[in-house]
Amino acid sequence: xxxxxxxxAILIGTTLxxxxxxxxxxxVHATLATKEVSFFHQGIHxxxxxxxxxxxxxxxxxxxxxxxxKVRCAGGLPYESYTHVTASFKAIRExxxxxxxxxxxxxxxxxxxxxxxxxxxxxxxxLLPAFEVYSKRVHSSCWDSQGDVEYDxxxxx
Numbered sequence: 001x002x003x004x005x006x007x008x009a010i011l012i013g014t015t016l017x018x019x020x021x022x023x024x025x026x027x028v029h030a031t032l033a034t035k036e037v038s039f040f041h042q043g044i045h046x047x048x049x050x051x052x053x054x055x056x057x058x059x060x061x062x063x064x065x066x067x068x069x070k071v072r073c074a075g076g077l078p079y080e081s082y083t084h085v086t087a088s089f090k091a092i093r094e095x096x097x098x099x100x101x102x103x104x105x106x107x108x109x110x111x112x113x114x115x116x117x118x119x120x121x122x123x124x125x126x127l128l129p130a131f132e133v134y135s136k137r138v139h140s141s142c143w144d145s146q147g148d149v150e151y152d153x154x155x156x157x
Contacts, residue, residue: 026105026106027103027104027105028094028103028104028105028106028156029094029095029096029097029099029100029103030092030093030094030095030100030101030102030103030104030156031092031093031095031099031100031101031102032067032090032091032092032093032101032102033090033091033092033093034088034089034090035088035089035090035091035130036086036087036088037085037086037087037126037127037129037130038084038085038086038087039084039085039122039123039126040082040083040084040085041053041082041083041085041118041119041122041123042081042082043081043118043119043144043145044118044144045144045145046116046118046119046144046145047076047077047081047082048076048077048083048116048119049076049077049078050073050074050075050076050077050083051073051076052076052116053073053076053083053085053119053123054071054072054073054085056116056119056120056123057071057073057085057087057123057127058071060111060120060123060124060127061087061089061127063109063111064091064109064127064128064131064153064155065091065092065104065107065131065155065156065157066089066090066091066131067089067090067091067092068089068090069087069088069089070087070088070089071085071086071087072085072086072087073085073086085123085126087127089130091130091131091132092104092131092132092155092156092157093132093156094132094156104156104157105156105157106134106154106155106156107154107155107156107157108135108152108153108154109151109152109153109154109155109157110150110151110152111124111150111151111153112148112149112150112151113148113149113150114147114148115145116145117140117141117142117143117144117145117146117147117148117149118142118143118144118145119145120149121140121142121149124149124151128151128153131155131156132155132156133153133154133155134154134155135152135153135154136151136152136153136154137151137152137153138150138151138152139152
């Protein structure tokens, strides 16, 4: 029965482009740190609306465990071919026991996209440095918006 639920979780996660698997044995002392990330995206042949870019950035932040995320976007279709994204959020950071305000667990997350590959690669490349990343594996066959990108990361959640 446990295997059936695992398969269902994988199928649902694949549909959303997000999969997560928790390792309950890896609890750490943690605290929340305020972060701000800003980046531009300019495609070669594919261009996006700010609504889409903002929504995809919010999804990635949520999957990575961000809290209180606020994402702003400027540019984008129909007026501009580029987008400028600014995101502010709280990220879980490992800390010493005496400074800890919470416990968090190391969680393996797989973020996989086959649509808007270039955009998703740009979003993740810019967001990940703001998080406590314990391992990262990237597979990308992106060319503009075509191809696939997969980030397999272990972060605190």
